[in-house]
Amino acid sequence: MNDEARTAMKKRVQRLVYMAAGGKIQETELGRWDTDLRTIGLDSLGYLNLLEGLERTFGVAIDLDQEEDHSFLHTIDNIVRYIDQKGAAA
Amino acid sequence: MSGATLQNAIRAEMAASLDRHAERTAVVGGGEVFTYAELGRRIREAAELLRSALPAGGHLGFCLANRAELVILYFGALEAGCLPLLLDASFNTCEIAAIRGDCALDALVVEKAKAEALDIPGKGEPLPFAEGVVVLPLARDTEPPFTPRPDTEVCRFTSGTTGRPKCLEFSGHAVVSAARNWVLGTSMSADDRTLCLAALSNGLAFNTSLLSTFLAGGALHFLKGQPLTRPVARRVEEDGITRLVAFPTLYRNFIAPGGPDRSALASLRYAISAGAPLWADVRDEFRTRYGLDISDYYGIAETGPCTFERHAGYHSGLGEPLPGAEIRIVPGEEDAPGAGEVLVRTASMASGYLNHPGLFEQRVDAEGFYHSGDRGRLTDGRLHLVGRTTDHINVAGRKIDPTEIVDLVSALAGVEDAVAFPDEDLNREALVHLAVVAPGGAVTRADLAEACRARLAPWKVPGRISFVPEIPRNGIGKPRIAWLREQLHEQGSLQQKGPQE
Numbered sequence: 001m002n003d004e005a006r007t008a009m010k011k012r013v014q015r016l017v018y019m020a021a022g023g024k025i026q027e028t029e030l031g032r033w034d035t036d037l038r039t040i041g042l043d044s045l046g047y048l049n050l051l052e053g054l055e056r057t058f059g060v061a062i063d064l065d066q067e068e069d070h071s072f073l074h075t076i077d078n079i080v081r082y083i084d085q086k087g088a089a090a
Numbered sequence: 091m092s093g094a095t096l097q098n099a100i101r102a103e104m105a106a107s108l109d110r111h112a113e114r115t116a117v118v119g120g121g122e123v124f125t126y127a128e129l130g131r132r133i134r135e136a137a138e139l140l141r142s143a144l145p146a147g148g149h150l151g152f153c154l155a156n157r158a159e160l161v162i163l164y165f166g167a168l169e170a171g172c173l174p175l176l177l178d179a180s181f182n183t184c185e186i187a188a189i190r191g192d193c194a195l196d197a198l199v200v201e202k203a204k205a206e207a208l209d210i211p212g213k214g215e216p217l218p219f220a221e222g223v224v225v226l227p228l229a230r231d232t233e234p235p236f237t238p239r240p241d242t243e244v245c246r247f248t249s250g251t252t253g254r255p256k257c258l259e260f261s262g263h264a265v266v267s268a269a270r271n272w273v274l275g276t277s278m279s280a281d282d283r284t285l286c287l288a289a290l291s292n293g294l295a296f297n298t299s300l301l302s303t304f305l306a307g308g309a310l311h312f313l314k315g316q317p318l319t320r321p322v323a324r325r326v327e328e329d330g331i332t333r334l335v336a337f338p339t340l341y342r343n344f345i346a347p348g349g350p351d352r353s354a355l356a357s358l359r360y361a362i363s364a365g366a367p368l369w370a371d372v373r374d375e376f377r378t379r380y381g382l383d384i385s386d387y388y389g390i391a392e393t394g395p396c397t398f399e400r401h402a403g404y405h406s407g408l409g410e411p412l413p414g415a416e417i418r419i420v421p422g423e424e425d426a427p428g429a430g431e432v433l434v435r436t437a438s439m440a441s442g443y444l445n446h447p448g449l450f451e452q453r454v455d456a457e458g459f460y461h462s463g464d465r466g467r468l469t470d471g472r473l474h475l476v477g478r479t480t481d482h483i484n485v486a487g488r489k490i491d492p493t494e495i496v497d498l499v500s501a502l503a504g505v506e507d508a509v510a511f512p513d514e515d516l517n518r519e520a521l522v523h524l525a526v527v528a529p530g531g532a533v534t535r536a537d538l539a540e541a542c543r544a545r546l547a548p549w550k551v552p553g554r555i556s557f558v559p560e561i562p563r564n565g566i567g568k569p570r571i572a573w574l575r576e577q578l579h580e581q582g583s584l585q586q587k588g589p590q591e
Contacts, residue, residue: 022515024553041539043548044180045339045486045519051318056348065315 001084009083013076016057017042020049033076047073054079060086099262100243101168103269104304108133111307114280118329119158119312126304129162136166136219140197143217143225144172148196150225153177153186153204156290156312159220161300163199164290172196173238175245176291180548181255183209188254192445193245194234198226236444245444246291248391249488249547257444258391267414268394268438269301275398275412276360280307284333285325287317287340292487294364294387297395297438298335319343323350330357337365337486338372339519341384345375355380362387365487366520367475373405385409388473392450393460394438397473407472414438418459419468422479429467431479433459463489483512485520488549495524495552498545504532507561509569513554521553525574527560 001009014030021042029040042050050073051062060083064070072082108116108130117124124132140163144150150167152174154160167174175193177186187210189195200208205216205226214227238245243262247255272278276298284303288295303310313325317340325331334355341363344350355361361376364387373384388397388408396417399409411417414437421430435458442450453461463482466475483490492510499508506527513523526538535555542551556578562570 019516022517022519022521022553024515024521039536041551041553043551043553048316048318048339049343049517051316052343052346055318055320056346061320063315063321 006080006084009080010076012057013054013079013083016053017046017050017076020053021046022049030076033080035076036074037076038074054083058083058086099266100301101165101262103266103301104133104165104168105130107304107307111280111304114307115309116304117158117161117310117312118283119156119310120314122158124158126307129165132162133165133169136162137169139217139219139225140166140170140172143227144170144196146171148172149175149194151175151177151186151189151193151195151198152291153179153181153198153200154223155179155201156286156295157223158312159223160199160290161310163219163223163225164300168243173242173245175247175257176296177247177255178249178291178547179289181247182547184545185255185547186210189247189257190228191232192235192254193257194230194236195228196230197228200224200226236447238444239441242441242444246293246296246391249490249550254445256446256449258440258450259442259444260438260440264394264438264440265301268297268436269305271412271414271437272298272302272395272398273306275395276400278302278306278308278333282306282308282332282359283311283330284308284335285311285313285322285329285331287313287322287334287336288365292365293389293391293394294362294487295335297389298333298362298387319350323354326358327354327356332357333360333362334358335362335364338363338368339517341376342369342372342517345372345379349379352380355382358382360385364389366484369518370406377405388475390434390460390462392440392453393434393436393462394440396434396436399472404470404472407469407474409473410471411473412436416459417468417473419466422465425465426467426476428469429465429476432462432464432466432473432475434462435459483510483520483522485522485549490522490550492522495522495542495546495550498542499524499526499538502533502537502541504528504530505538509561509571509574510552511569511571511575513575515553522550523554523556523575523578524552525556525558525561525578527558529559 010033025040072078108126112127114126116126116129150172164174202222202224205224212229216224216226218224241261242259244260244265246258284299286295286299361382361384363384368386376384385399386408389395395412396415397409398412416435418433419430463480464475465477465479495510496508499505508526510522510524513521515521538555562574
C-alpha cells in the first residue's frame with residue numbers, strides 16, 4: 001500500500017471510530033493517528049461498533065480470541081497496519 | 091457464613107435435570123460440548139476442589155465472562171454447599187475490594203490475568219481450574235460485617251453507589267421460581283438451544299438462560315469472542331439456535347447495511363432483547379428483514395423476570411406479566427391518565443440487600459409489591475414504560491446514581507459545580523452526560539475522564555463531558571436538566587458531523 005492509499009485508509013478508519021463512539025469522542029481528539037483510543041473514551045460498546053464497522057468496510061474478520069495482543073486496536077495507525085497485513089479489501 | 095444445610099433448592103432441581111436428561115447436550119462453548127451427564131461429572135469435580143479450598147459454607151465470588159467453566163463452578167459451588175455471588179465481570183478493583191469486605195468473600199473465580207492484576211488485600215495463591223481460569227483464595231482479616239439470610243442460595247449485584255455494589259440475596263425458592271416461570275411463560279422445551287450473549291451475572295441472562303435451560307432439558311450455548319453479527323449469525327445457523335438472548339445494540343447492528351442474510355437466523359423462534367429500551371424502528375426493520383419479532387423482556391434485578399411478549403402481532407410494549415408476576419400501576423400527581431409508578435410482585439423476588447440492611451424493605455409495600463422506580467402504563471395487558479421516578483440514569487440496563495459521579499468530580503481541585511444527567515450519543519445509545527463548571531481551564535476534559543475512569547466502573551464513566559459557565563437551577567436549587575441538555579445539544583450540533591473520510 002502506498003502512502004496515498006494508507007492516508008485514505010486512515011481517514012476511513014478515523015471516520016469509523018467517530019461513528020463507533022457515537023460522537024462521544026471529539027473530532028479534535030481523533031486528529032492524531034497515534035492516540036490511544038482507550039484514553040479518549042472509546043469504551044467496550046464503541047469497540048464493538050468499531051469491530052462491526054471494520055468487518056463490513058474492509059471485509060476483515062477480527063476474532064479477538066485468536067489475537068493474543070490486542071494493541072492492534074489501540075490506535076488508528078495500528079488498526080490500519082493490521083488491516084493492511086490482513087490484505088483487506090480497500 | 092450461610093447455612094450450608096439449607097442450600098438445596100437449586101441443587102435439587104439441577105440434580106434432577108442432570109439425571110433426567112443425561113444423554114442430551116447441556117452446554118456448548120469454547121469448542122467443547124458437554125452432555126448433562128458430563129456436566130454433572132464436571133460439577134462434582136468442581137465441588138471437590140471447592141470443598142478443599144473453601145471453608146464449609148464459604149462465599150465464592152464469580153467475576154468471569156460467560157463460558158462453560160462459569161456454569162460448572164457455579165453449580166459446583168452449590169453442590170459444595172458454598173454461597174455463589176455473581177459479580178459483573180467488568181467490576182474494577184475498588185468494587186471487588188468493597189464486595190470482598192461487605193460480603194466476606196473467601197475466594198474469587200476470575201481469569202488468571204485479572205487475578206494477577208488485582209490489588210486487593212488477602213490474596214492467596216491462585217488455584218488453576220481450567221485454561222485461563224483460577225480460584226483465587228481471599229483471606230478474611232475481619233469478622234464479616236453482614237450475615238446472609240439462612241435460605242439465601244445465590245447473590246447477585248446491582249451497581250450501587252460510591253463504589254459499593256449492592257448485594258442482592260436470593261433464596262433457592264426465588265431462583266427456582268424464576269426459572270420455572272420463564273420455562274412456563276415462554277414455552278421453553280428440551281428442543282431449545284439458547285445462545286446467551288448477556289452476562290450470566292445479569293438478571294436477564296441468569297433468569298432466561300441458566301437454570302431455566304437446564305430445567306427444560308435444553309442446551310445453553312456460549313459465543314467465543316465478541317458479539318459481532320457475523321459470528322453470532324454463524325453460531326445461530328450452524329448450531330440451530332432457537333433462542334437468542336441479546337441486547338438492542340446487537341439487533342441494531344443486524345439490520346445495518348451489510349448485515350447477515352435472512353437465512354442465517356432461520357432457526358430462531360425467539361429473539362429476546364433486554365437491558366435497555368429497544369428502538370421501534372429496529373424492531374420493525376428486524377421483523378421485515380428476518381421475519382421474526384424481537385421479544386422485549388422486562389425484568390428488575392430485585393424482582394426477577396416480570397413481562398414477556400409471547401404473541402405475534404403485538405409490536406409495542408414489553409409484553410404481558412409472566413406466570414408468578416403481578417404488576418400494579420400507581421398514578422402520581424404528574425402522571426398522565428393511566429400512567430404511574432410500576433409496582434411489581436413476583437415469586438422470584440430478592441430477600442434483601444446483604445450489605446444495605448433495610449433498604450430493600452423500604453421499597454416493598456405491605457402487600458409485597460416492589461416499587462420499581464419505573465413509570466409506565468398497562469395497555470391491553472401489555473406493559474409500556476414512559477419514564478423513571480428517580481434521577482438514576484439507565485445505561486444498558488445498569489442503574490447509575492448521578493450523585494456518585496458528581497461527588498467524585500466536585501472533589502477535584504478547580505471544579506466549582508457539576509451535574510450528571512442521562513443523554514444519548516449519535517447512535518442513540520444511553521450515556522451519562524457530565525456538565526462541569528471549572529473556570530480558568532484549570533481542569534481539562536482528560537483530567538475529568540481520567541479521574542472517573544480511575545474510580546468508577548466503566549459504564550459509569552461519563553460518555554460526554556461539557557464545560558458550562560454555570561449550572562442552571564430552579565428556585566429550590568435543583569438543576570434544570572432538560573433546559574441544560576437542550577442548550578448543550580444546540581451548541582454541539584455543529585460537531586455532530588465529525589471527521590470526513
